[in-house]
Structures are given as structure tokens and as C-alpha cells.
Amino acid sequence: MATMFLVVIYLAFISLGIPDSLLGSAWPVIRPDMGASFGFAGILSMIVAGGTIVSSLVSGSLVQRLGTGKVTLISCCLTAGALLGFSMAPSMVWLVFLAIPLGLGGGAIDAALNHYVAENYKAHHMNWLHCFWGVGATLGPIIMSFFIAEHNSWRDGYTTVSMIQFTLAIVLFVTLPLWKRVAVIREAERLNSKTPQDQIGELIQPAASSKANVFQIKGVKQTLIAFLFYCGVESTVGLWGSSYLVGARNMTAETAAGWISLYYGGITIGRLITGFITLRVHNRVLIRCGQMIAIAGGLILLLPLPQLFLIGLIFIGLGLAPIYPALLHETPTRFGRENSAKLMGYQMAVAYTGTTFLPPLFGLLATQTTIDLFPFIVLAFIVLMMMSAEKVNHILSNQTKSNGINY
Known part of the structure; x- marks a missing residue:
């Protein structure tokens, strides 16, 4: 059922x-x-x-x-x-x-x-x-x-x-x-078949559940920053990518739109493929690998080589694909099942804030300077996202290390 x-x-x-x-x-x-x-x-x-x-x-x-x-x-x-x-x-x-x-x-x-x-x-x-x-x-x-x-x-x-x-x-x-x-059925199944990751979650959750204010839970603020910059880079590429290709790389509007559709296609297909990969690979590994692929895409986008730089857009899409779903799925384990409903709402709110404000801010910057800054800003967003996510991993690793389990 x-x-x-x-x-x-x-x-x-x-x-x-x-x-x-x-x-x-x-x-x-x-x-x-x-x-x-x-x-x-x-x-x-x-x-x-x-x-x-x-x-x-x-x-x-x-x-x-x-x-x-x-x-x-x-x-x-x-x-x-x-x-x-x-x-x-x-x-x-x-x-x-x-x-x-x-x-x-x-x-x-x-x-x-x-x-x-x-x-x-x-x-x-x-x-x-x-x-x-x-x-x-x-x-x-x-x-x-x-x-x-x-x-x-x-x-x-x-x-x-x-x-x-x-x-x-x-x-x-x-x-x-x-x-x-x-x-109720899923909860019974979870209790009857605990995995090592469930054990990690149980070690983190008691400390988390004792906090009246979820923002006092270690790692929450850094996670929210990761969500902010994830949605910032995803929506910035979607909104301004075509303008960059036309204004800085001298492409036609039709060709530029086609490459942006490939970027979104990379996200969609990447999530379909990642769904199978998660059967054997942990969320944390997928997040890290996705961020590294996205950074590689940002670096390729900087290359002055004709046409080759376009592959960077596909790499960014493929890299972003597993990050958002994996961060969401980790919420109950990282911060306690009793806090996950409230935190999920906060994460969505911060994510939408990134979508709403970061692309217009870049648009304002590009208007005052040049659209050529696009790949540098995209790369900066990805790096800030990765730094925040790795900070969370470091915090949770320290929390579980004393219990003899590696996060």
C-alpha cells in the first residue's frame, strides 16, 4: 500500500x-x-x-x-x-x-x-x-x-x-x-530494519530534540545557507544563462534557449538517474559529488574555447541534480524526526528566498557592470553552498565520533 x-x-x-x-x-x-x-x-x-x-x-x-x-x-x-x-x-x-x-x-x-x-x-x-x-x-x-x-x-x-x-x-x-x-506502516518497517545510518540519526536526535529553538541545533544555520545558495545558483543560471550566452558569447537567442533547456534537462535526468544510485550510495556522498561536478561545470564555463564551454552548463545541471533532494531527505536524520516538519518549512522558505532575491541581485550587478560576470557569480554561489554543506558534515561528524560511529 x-x-x-x-x-x-x-x-x-x-x-x-x-x-x-x-x-x-x-x-x-x-x-x-x-x-x-x-x-x-x-x-x-x-x-x-x-x-x-x-x-x-x-x-x-x-x-x-x-x-x-x-x-x-x-x-x-x-x-x-x-x-x-x-x-x-x-x-x-x-x-x-x-x-x-x-x-x-x-x-x-x-x-x-x-x-x-x-x-x-x-x-x-x-x-x-x-x-x-x-x-x-x-x-x-x-x-x-x-x-x-x-x-x-x-x-x-x-x-x-x-x-x-x-x-x-x-x-x-x-x-x-x-x-x-x-x-504508521513505514514507521513500523523502519523500526524493524534499522540501518547504520539510523543509528547515526538516533545519536544526533536526542541532542536535537532537547532544543526548544530549532535554530540552536548545531548545523541548522549552515544547512539553511546551503539551501539559500543552492536555489540561488539554480535559478540564476535558469534566468540569466541565456542572456549571458547571447550577450557575452554572441549566440542567437534560439540557440541559447536550447542550451538552457539542456541545463534543465540535466537536472531532471540527473535526478532520475540519482534515484537509482541512492540505493547504494549515501546522500552525503551524492551531495559532495554533485557539488564537485557543478564546480567543474562552472570552471568549464569560464574557458575561452568556442563551444566547449557550453558543456559547463550541462555539468552544472547534472551536478545540481542530487543536491536539493538529498539535503531534504537528510533532515530527519540530521536534526531529529520531531524537528523535521518545522525545519522542512524553514528550508523551503530559505530556498524560495534564494530563488526570489539572488537572481535579481545579479541582474542589478550585471546592469551596473557587465553580464560577463555571470560564470564568476555562479561559481561563487556553488563554492559557498559547498562550504556550508561541508561545515554541517564536520559538525555532525564531531557529534558522532565520541560514540564510535563515523558519520
């Missing part, structure tokens, strides 16, 4: 990814239809991100009070309603108001599902979960482009996606009793 229930969770993550890529693909049509300025899409995106950060921060308390199933169901209904509202909005003012529940719903679903999978499933499922988010993010523009091309209507695209969300809400409602039942 627990394995079959994963299908519902995977579907939920596909549906989470679909709305994330809708606004960008629909904006060229929405803008003239609504009479909005070109940059107003950025304002809508910031409002959605703000709602996501807020809901991520409170998701831990909501999960503890209502349970993952109810939080996911309520959030899905919020998202579906907001998307339906987008399809009927008569003016930009309505889109501004509807962006709030869209962000609130998306952030709560993200944090709640990540916490549930980290608590109840193995690491490979976390990688595949985020791989399915990539599937959803890919489907969003496909759905929107179909309705724009065939019906000349971005509203029909939003209506279709909202119907997908409402259908998922019905599935979540029907399966609501299964959330607690599956969690």
Missing part, C-alpha cells in the same frame, strides 16, 4: 510543477490582453514567491496540527481556485490578489510533501519526487502553448490546469485516510 500510495504523491508533485512555469509562457499573450507593462510579470512572480515563503514558514506547525494529508488537500484547493481565478480575471488587479493564494498553496504543498517523503520513504524516492516536479514544469508550457496556438486563448490554458488541480484535490480527498495509515 505504501508503494502504491507513492503514485498519489508523485501526481501531486507533477501538479505542483505545472503552475510554476505557466506565467512565463503565457505572459507574452497576457500582457497585451491586460494592457500591462512588460516588467509586471516580475511583480506577480514576487507576490507568488512571497506567499510561498510565508506558507513554508508556517507549514511545520500546520502539518503537526492538521496532518500532511489535510494540509496538502487544502493547499491544492487554494492553488486550483487561484488558477481558475486567473482564467477569469478581468484586470491585472485581480491577478495581483489571486497571486497570493497561488503562492500560499504552492509553498505549503511543497514543504508538506517533502517532509512526508523524507520521513517515510528512502532517498531514491525523494530524487524521483523532484524529477516529477520537472515533468510538471515541462508540461506547463506545453499545455499553455497548445491553447494559445489552437484557440488563441491563455485563459483556456489556465482553466485546464485548474481542472487538473481540482481533479487531484478529489484524489487527495478520497485518499485522506491513507496518509496516517501509510506513515
Whole structure:
């Protein structure tokens, strides 16, 4: 039953990814239809991100009070309603108001599902979960482009996606009793088949659980910094990579867009492959290897050799692939299962903060100086992420060394 229930969770993550890529693909049509300025899409995106950060921060308390199933169901209904509202909005003012529940719903679903999978499933499922988010993010523009091309209507695209969300809400409602039942089954299985990693977790958790403030737990602050710079580099490459290729490497816009799609493809395919690798390799090793591959990609991007530097983008995507899911999956082990729900929300909030603010900050820097700084900034973000992650490993290694177990 627990394995079959994963299908519902995977579907939920596909549906989470679909709305994330809708606004960008629909904006060229929405803008003239609504009479909005070109940059107003950025304002809508910031409002959605703000709602996501807020809901991520409170998701831990909501999960503890209502349970993952109810939080996911309520959030899905919020998202579906907001998307339906987008399809009927008569003016930009309505889109501004509807962006709030869209962000609130998306952030709560993200944090709640990540916490549930980290608590109840193995690491490979976390990688595949985020791989399915990539599937959803890919489907969003496909759905929107179909309705724009065939019906000349971005509203029909939003209506279709909202119907997908409402259908998922019905599935979540029907399966609501299964959330607690599956969690109980997985907990019993975990207790009956402890691994060496579970022993490490039990050594770390007692110290963690005694802290009233989760920020006092050793390694938490460094982990949050790692999340900040991970999402900073992922979104910076996605937002400004094409501009760098056009402005600094003299590529056409079409060719540059193709290489950025290969970057995202590297992340998605990398997570699919990593899901199999985690069956034999520990999360900590995957995080370290991924960061080293990403650094290699950043260095290749600096090379003045024609065409070869483009391989750097694929390397960065492949390197980033295992880092985010692995960091999330390590949360209960590193900081205590009793703290994981709250910490998962904080991690999501910091991650969205990195996504929201670091790319615009680089854009401001590039405007004042030059887009040629792109590979240097990307490399700096990756290095800062790796330094933070390695600091956490050092802290936890010291905590467990006295007990005769190597972390």
C-alpha cells in the first residue's frame, strides 16, 4: 500500500510543477490582453514567491496540527481556485490578489510533501519526487502553448490546469485516510530494519530534540545557507544563462534557449538517474559529488574555447541534480524526526528566498557592470553552498565520533 500510495504523491508533485512555469509562457499573450507593462510579470512572480515563503514558514506547525494529508488537500484547493481565478480575471488587479493564494498553496504543498517523503520513504524516492516536479514544469508550457496556438486563448490554458488541480484535490480527498495509515506502516518497517545510518540519526536526535529553538541545533544555520545558495545558483543560471550566452558569447537567442533547456534537462535526468544510485550510495556522498561536478561545470564555463564551454552548463545541471533532494531527505536524520516538519518549512522558505532575491541581485550587478560576470557569480554561489554543506558534515561528524560511529 505504501508503494502504491507513492503514485498519489508523485501526481501531486507533477501538479505542483505545472503552475510554476505557466506565467512565463503565457505572459507574452497576457500582457497585451491586460494592457500591462512588460516588467509586471516580475511583480506577480514576487507576490507568488512571497506567499510561498510565508506558507513554508508556517507549514511545520500546520502539518503537526492538521496532518500532511489535510494540509496538502487544502493547499491544492487554494492553488486550483487561484488558477481558475486567473482564467477569469478581468484586470491585472485581480491577478495581483489571486497571486497570493497561488503562492500560499504552492509553498505549503511543497514543504508538506517533502517532509512526508523524507520521513517515510528512502532517498531514491525523494530524487524521483523532484524529477516529477520537472515533468510538471515541462508540461506547463506545453499545455499553455497548445491553447494559445489552437484557440488563441491563455485563459483556456489556465482553466485546464485548474481542472487538473481540482481533479487531484478529489484524489487527495478520497485518499485522506491513507496518509496516517501509510506513515504508521513505514514507521513500523523502519523500526524493524534499522540501518547504520539510523543509528547515526538516533545519536544526533536526542541532542536535537532537547532544543526548544530549532535554530540552536548545531548545523541548522549552515544547512539553511546551503539551501539559500543552492536555489540561488539554480535559478540564476535558469534566468540569466541565456542572456549571458547571447550577450557575452554572441549566440542567437534560439540557440541559447536550447542550451538552457539542456541545463534543465540535466537536472531532471540527473535526478532520475540519482534515484537509482541512492540505493547504494549515501546522500552525503551524492551531495559532495554533485557539488564537485557543478564546480567543474562552472570552471568549464569560464574557458575561452568556442563551444566547449557550453558543456559547463550541462555539468552544472547534472551536478545540481542530487543536491536539493538529498539535503531534504537528510533532515530527519540530521536534526531529529520531531524537528523535521518545522525545519522542512524553514528550508523551503530559505530556498524560495534564494530563488526570489539572488537572481535579481545579479541582474542589478550585471546592469551596473557587465553580464560577463555571470560564470564568476555562479561559481561563487556553488563554492559557498559547498562550504556550508561541508561545515554541517564536520559538525555532525564531531557529534558522532565520541560514540564510535563515523558519520
